[in-house]
Amino acid sequence: MAAPSRRSPEDDAGPSEHGLEVFVGYRLRRAWLAIQADLVVALRPFDLRMVTYTALVLVKDNPGLSQAQLAALMDMERPNLVAIIEELSTRGLVRRDRASGDRRAYALHVTAAGEALCQQATQAVAAHEARLTAGVSDADRRVLEAALARIRHNAERG
Amino acid sequence: MAAPSRRSPEDDAGPSEHGLEVFVGYRLRRAWLAIQADLVVALRPFDLRMVTYTALVLVKDNPGLSQAQLAALMDMERPNLVAIIEELSTRGLVRRDRASGDRRAYALHVTAAGEALCQQATQAVAAHEARLTAGVSDADRRVLEAALARIRHNAERG
DNA sequence: TATTGTTATACTCTATAACTATA
DNA sequence: TATAGTTATAGAGTATAACAATA
Numbered sequence A, B: 001m002a003a004p005s006r007r008s009p010e011d012d013a014g015p016s017e018h019g020l021e022v023f024v025g026y027r028l029r030r031a032w033l034a035i036q037a038d039l040v041v042a043l044r045p046f047d048l049r050m051v052t053y054t055a056l057v058l059v060k061d062n063p064g065l066s067q068a069q070l071a072a073l074m075d076m077e078r079p080n081l082v083a084i085i086e087e088l089s090t091r092g093l094v095r096r097d098r099a100s101g102d103r104r105a106y107a108l109h110v111t112a113a114g115e116a117l118c119q120q121a122t123q124a125v126a127a128h129e130a131r132l133t134a135g136v137s138d139a140d141r142r143v144l145e146a147a148l149a150r151i152r153h154n155a156e157r158g
Numbered sequence C: 001t002a003t004t005g006t007t008a009t010a011c012t013c014t015a016t017a018a019c020t021a022t023a
Numbered sequence D: 001t002a003t004a005g006t007t008a009t010a011g012a013g014t015a016t017a018a019c020a021a022t023a
Helices: A024-046 A050-061 A067-073 A078-090 A112-132 A138-156 B024-046 B050-061 B067-073 B078-090 B112-132 B138-156
Strands: A094-098 A106-110 B094-098 B106-110
Touching: A024 A050, A024 A112, A024 B024, A024 B112, A024 B138, A050 A067, A050 A078, A050 A094, A050 A106, A050 A112, A067 A078, A067 A106, A078 A094, A106 A112, A112 B024, A112 B138, A138 B024, A138 B112, A138 B138, B024 B050, B024 B112, B050 B067, B050 B078, B050 B094, B050 B106, B050 B112, B067 B078, B067 B106, B078 B094, B106 B112
Parallel strands: none
Antiparallel strands: A094 A106, B094 B106
């Protein structure tokens, strides 16, 4: 009888990514990319991208916000927000009022149409979330959220 | 005595993002962005980006892989891999041998230098991971990984 | 015909410098 | 002088079309 040949797992299983799967960061990235792809589809019927939806929700939740404040909240640079607000404004979803007391700044508010679209889109996002987290218990979800918060905190305190 | 005024939480706390924090996807994205920023720093001493590190690890773990196979493994398009392999090849970290039996394809292998750099970089990435997951118990980490796998699976089965 | 690696190209997201008008 | 919004621009990352060589 011949000695067992030394065969790597790849011989049968094909190329593998398990060398990277020891890293939580890798698993997190793959999960995020999968979520993102699904979320883009969920928002498409409303003609919203992730970044425009995010801006809409934050303006709705923080009426009177300036663009600089919104940019800080979204962790993006002020210049990159200009086109986003311009798009939401052109579509009549967000109003750019001049801030009382500072003629440089805008005071951002959602319009009635913006509020309505935001509500519809949020329903769709909630449905997308429910589908993606199906099979994750409430207890496990709490652990997940706590772990994500801990990781984010550890990373951000440099 | 005056009636209590209706004040939103923002009056005292400033702009808030909690309208988005009900979504696991949002928390996951923020955690990933924080990890990513830290990971970029961890890989900088080795002059590796995430994408070049990933390619290096996968070639090391799957010797003889073709570029098309590697692109599929990395979930990216073949054209975008060309410059990455070119860079790794120019730096002497990866060899592009012609595949025996198919003169169109390359058989990718890491060089000794590539293996050494990969090992060093992996140590740094492991240290970065240990720092970011500090305070997450082994049990919670298993829950985290299972939840991420479930979410990814739910998303990818479309 | 189909596939491998490649080129060219375009689109999104993001980051920086510099301008204007205010403060 | 500093800040708000803006413009222009550049760099990643990613996606598609099309080509030559090979299957």
